[in-house]
Each structure stands twice: as C-alpha cells, then as structure tokens.
Amino acid sequence: MYELTADRRSNGGEKVMLIGKASDIRSSEITPKGVYEAFHSDRRSFLSGMGAIGATAMAAGLLPGMAHAAAADAPLTKLTTVPSKYKVDETVTPEAKAQSYNNYYEFGTDKSDPKSNAHTMHTRPWTVAVTGLVKEPKAFDVDTLMKYRPLEDRTYRFRCVEAWSMVIPWNGYSLSEFIKAVNPLPSAKYVQFLSLADRKQMPLIGDSGINPPYSEALRMDEAMNPLTLLTFGSYGETLANQQGAPMRIIVPWKYGFKSAKSIVRVNFTDQQPHTTWNDLSSIEYGFYSNVNPSVDHPRWSQASERRLDSAGNPLFPKRVKTLPFNGYANEVASMYQGMDLKKNF
Numbered sequence: 001m002y003e004l005t006a007d008r009r010s011n012g013g014e015k016v017m018l019i020g021k022a023s024d025i026r027s028s029e030i031t032p033k034g035v036y037e038a039f040h041s042d043r044r045s046f047l048s049g050m051g052a053i054g055a056t057a058m059a060a061g062l063l064p065g066m067a068h069a070a071a072a073d074a075p076l077t078k079l080t081t082v083p084s085k086y087k088v089d090e091t092v093t094p095e096a097k098a099q100s101y102n103n104y105y106e107f108g109t110d111k112s113d114p115k116s117n118a119h120t121m122h123t124r125p126w127t128v129a130v131t132g133l134v135k136e137p138k139a140f141d142v143d144t145l146m147k148y149r150p151l152e153d154r155t156y157r158f159r160c161v162e163a164w165s166m167v168i169p170w171n172g173y174s175l176s177e178f179i180k181a182v183n184p185l186p187s188a189k190y191v192q193f194l195s196l197a198d199r200k201q202m203p204l205i206g207d208s209g210i211n212p213p214y215s216e217a218l219r220m221d222e223a224m225n226p227l228t229l230l231t232f233g234s235y236g237e238t239l240a241n242q243q244g245a246p247m248r249i250i251v252p253w254k255y256g257f258k259s260a261k262s263i264v265r266v267n268f269t270d271q272q273p274h275t276t277w278n279d280l281s282s283i284e285y286g287f288y289s290n291v292n293p294s295v296d297h298p299r300w301s302q303a304s305e306r307r308l309d310s311a312g313n314p315l316f317p318k319r320v321k322t323l324p325f326n327g328y329a330n331e332v333a334s335m336y337q338g339m340d341l342k343k344n345f
C-alpha cells in the first residue's frame with residue numbers, strides 16, 4: 001500500500017488507502033471512451049489487441065488527445081422524505097462534492113474515478129438476497145425495500161479513515177427495521193454486507209487490488225443500533241451510482257469503509273465475517289474501525305480531519321478535531337464497554 005501526495009495525484013494530498021503500484025494503469029483514463037466501451041466487456045482481448053507498443057505507450061501516458069471523457073450521470077430521482085431527529089449543526093457538504101469525490105474501488109482508485117466510471121452499473125432491476133442464519137432466506141426487489149419504511153432525512157458526519165470528512169444528508173431508515181423484518185436466528189451474531197461484483201458492469205473491478213466482492217460486517221448490536229442507516233438516497237434524491245446506488249449502509253460512528261455500497265446480499269453469521277480492508281491489512285484497518293482520534297493509523301494521525309465543505313479554500317480544506325466515535329459517543333459508546341479500543345481498533 002502506498003501513501004501518495006498531491007504532486008503525484010490530484011487529490012489534495014490525501015493519504016489514500018491504495019494497494020498496488022502507484023503507476024497502475026487505469027485504462028478508462030487513457031483510452032478514448034468509445035473504444036473503451038466497445039471493448040470493456042472483454043478487456044483482456046482489448047489489451048492484448050493493443051499489442052506491446054500500445055501497452056507501452058499507455059503505460060507512459062503518451063497517447064495524445066485522450067482526455068478523460070466525462071460520462072453522463074444517470075438522472076437522480078427526487079425522494080419523498082420525512083424529517084428526523086438526526087441532525088448536526090455543521091456546514092453540509094455540497095451535493096456536487098459528495099458525488100464527485102468518492103471511494104468506490106470497483107470503479108477505480110482516484111477520487112474522481114467513480115463519478116466518471118460508475119455509469120456502467122445498472123441499478124434496476126436490483127435484487128438484495130438475505131442469506132445465512134435467518135428463519136427463511138429471501139430475495140427482495142430494492143424498490144420493495146425502499147418503500148418498506150418512510151425515508152428519513154438524517155444529516156450525519158461522515159469520516160473516512162484517510163482523514164477527510166464530509167457532512168451529508170442521507171435518506172433511509174434504520175437498518176434495524178429491515179433486520180427485524182427478515183427474522184435472523186438467535187445464533188446470528190454478525191451481519192455481513194456484500195457489494196455487487198460484476199466485471200461486465202465494473203470493468204475496472206480487478207485493477208484496484210481489492211478482492212471482490214467488497215465485504216463489510218457489523219456485530220449484531222451495532223447493526224441494530226438505530227444510527228445504522230439502510231440508505232437509498234442523499235440530498236433528497238436517489239443515490240448516485242458512485243455513492244453506492246441503489247442501496248448501501250451508513251454507519252456514522254465508524255470509518256467510511258465500513259459503509260458498504262451497492263449491496264446485493266445481506267448475510268447473517270455466527271462467526272466474524274471476512275471483510276475487505278481488514279483482510280488486506282489488519283494492522284491498518286481493524287474490524288471495528290470506530291472513529292477514534294487517539295488511535296492513529298500506522299501511517300498518519302487520526303487526531304484531526306480535513307472537512308470537505310464549501311467553507312475556505314478548497315485546496316486547503318479546514319481542519320477540524322476528530323471526535324471519539326465521530327461525535328456519536330452518547331449513542332454508541334456503551335456497546336463497547338469493557339473493550340480495549342486500542343486493541344480492538
């Protein structure tokens with residue numbers, strides 16, 4: 001894993017949770033869009049068809065006139081929402097920022113990649129399977145889930161392990177409502193969330209170094225905490241693909257990587273499930289990953305964060321102190337009573 005700085009990547013000097021070589025080639029960035037799309041369903045033959053010279057030129061970034069083509073976002077649908085008690089008294093991040101500065105490694109590792117690339121994902125029809133330790137395994141159409149409970153307006157702080165943060169108005173309902181409806185067995189101790197992993201819709205999925213499908217998990221009490229949001233929208237609209245449409249979770253007291261996107265399966269287990277970032281580097285990305293200013297990442301401090309809102313110079317976002325449990329200690333700290341949070345980070 002590499003830590004890259006602003007002179008090498010246009011991400012404002014963020015520490016990136018990147019795996020693999022800094023020189024990784026992202027073909028979507030250096031290939032004319034039409035050519036790329038014509039071949040994206042069979043990328044391997046495309047690359048071999050390019051031949052050695054083509055590949056070398058690509059690696060050196062030498063192909064002329066191959067600007068990154070901006071893809072049209074799928075139109076977002078307005079949602080009917082209801083107010084909630086979950087608000088924060090801080091500047092909300094502009095919608096355009098939340099939808100253009102993303103981590104979604106299935107669509108590339110640069111912050112701007114998901115917006116450029118995620119249009120190849122089809123979010124309807126969309127089925128969510130419920131498996132494992134439940135009374136009866138089931139599959140739900142996402143539109144059924146979306147209508148199951150009123151979609152609340154909940155504004156949460158959102159803190160990435162890379163030490164940037166936003167304030168985002170999400171739309172959804174407590175995951176606990178869904179969990180109660182699917183009747184997990186008493187033996188279920190964890191719930192795992194698996195993201196879509198489809199090479200046809202995610203041509204770059206093999207390039208980032210993460211092992212598909214993206215997997216995240218919570219202990220059952222964490223999943224049942226009312227703060228944990230089954231999320232279908234933000235800013236009063238359906239989620240953009242790059243935000244994890246059509247359905248993701250948001251776990252606001254944990255680092256952002258716990259909040260899995262574009263979920264296709266919810267799996268109940270009695271053992272702690274394997275999770276993507278923890279599997280890749282357990283010394284950097286703990287299973288719990290509760291936001292904790294007193295436990296630093298091995299390569300950077302977690303004591304403060306760059307707040308990406310509209311205030312200040314966008315090149316030098318304001319720094320704010322990171323709060324224990326991202327400011328949600330009153331709601332969640334009791335779940336970890338008696339645990340050593342430096343060991344169980």
Ligand SMILES: Nc1nc2c(c(=O)[nH]1)N[C@H]1C(S)=C(S)[C@@H](COP(=O)(O)O)O[C@H]1N2
Nearest residue numbers: 102103104105160195214256257259260261
């Ligand atoms: N499937 C999937 N889910 C994912 C990720 C990912 O790469 N793939 N990135 C995670 C990380 S590291 C963060 S910070 C958040 C980012 O969500 P956002 O792009 O909506 O801000 O999504 C999380 N969920």
Ligand SMILES: [Mo]
Nearest residue numbers: 160161256257
């Ligand atoms: Mo993240």
